Amino acid sequence: MRKNVLITGASSGLGEGMARILAAKGHNLALTARRVDRLEALKAELLEANPSIEVVVHELDVNDHDQVFAVFKKAIVDLGGLDRVIVNAGLGKGGRVGTGKFYANKQTAETNFIAALAQCEAAMEHFYERKAGHLVVISSMSAMRGMPSALTTYAATKAAVAMLAEGIRSDLIGRKGHDIKVTTLYPGYIASEMNEAVQKEARMMVDTETGCKALVKKIEAEVVDAAVPAWPWAPIGKVMKHAPLGVVRKMV
Structure with missing residues (x-):
């Protein structure tokens, strides 16, 4: 059992759940x-x-990268080591590229990717030292393809963190004498504070508890990657990867 777990972005939404x-x-x-x-x-x-x-608990703005490393070290001392880190903190701001929303898109890019990189660095330093640990990166089903309008930058960041996790996983191949795993999860529509403005309109939305139970199930299984909940998002993901872009636009 990975007993000691650190979760970023734990004050609401999926992290809290x-x-x-x-x-x-x-x-x-x-x-x-x-x-x-x-x-x-x-x-x-x-x-x-x-x-x-x-x-x-520790106050943490993940965009303060020095603070990320400091807080992770404090948590390591507090609990006597970390067995699992869930890189969950994220931002959903944004606007269609070219419409004057650069600042919002920049904030999303910095929070969802650069800050995630800092969290992964801090976690993996500890796991390499211990030769054990489980890194979990929360991506999104929007990472399957380029998304339109306000989702464009958000989806791009979620694709980036998925590739970041895969690269870390690649570094572990052939490395002997360790128990380090990396999991990438792709949540579909799960009700949370971040998306409460669109919950009534979103198709296939599940409540927070149901979605979080599905996430934790995959986390504890230490899968390589998974769409969550599996139904209907696993088959939808396959369609999204190969369908014409015009079809993908109508799916979101």
Whole structure:
């Protein structure tokens, strides 16, 4: 069992949902986010429901890269090592490229990719040192193809983090004497604070708890990659990869 788990972006949405499920399964948790008041409230809730576990919280803006490394090191000390890191923090801002939304697109690119790179670096340094660990990167079904309009930059960043995880996984091939795994997850439409504005319109949306249970199931299986929930997103992903772009536009 990968006992000690760090989750970034844990103050809401998928991060918060996964924290609840992992706590109920007996995992010790290091929870990070910018909104430390929400983390403290979540910590109190988790400890009341699961008094046998440890929960630590740290304020973290993942775009402060020095802070990423510092907070990971604090969490390592707090829990006596990390067995799994879930790179979950992300941003969904954006606009159609060429419409004056560069600043929003830039924020999304920096948060979803550059900051994710910092998290992966910090996690893998620790895992290489221990010769054990599980890196989990949360991508998106939008990473399957180039997406239109406000999704363009977001989808590009999610494709980038998926390739980042695959490159890290490639480095582990042939390396002996370790127990390090890398998982890439591609969530479909799962209700969260990030997408609450479009939840009523989104097709095939599942509630947060259902989606997070599916995510945790794949995480604990330590799969290489997976669309989540598998139905209908695994077959939809195959269609998205090969369908004409005009068809893909109508699917989102």
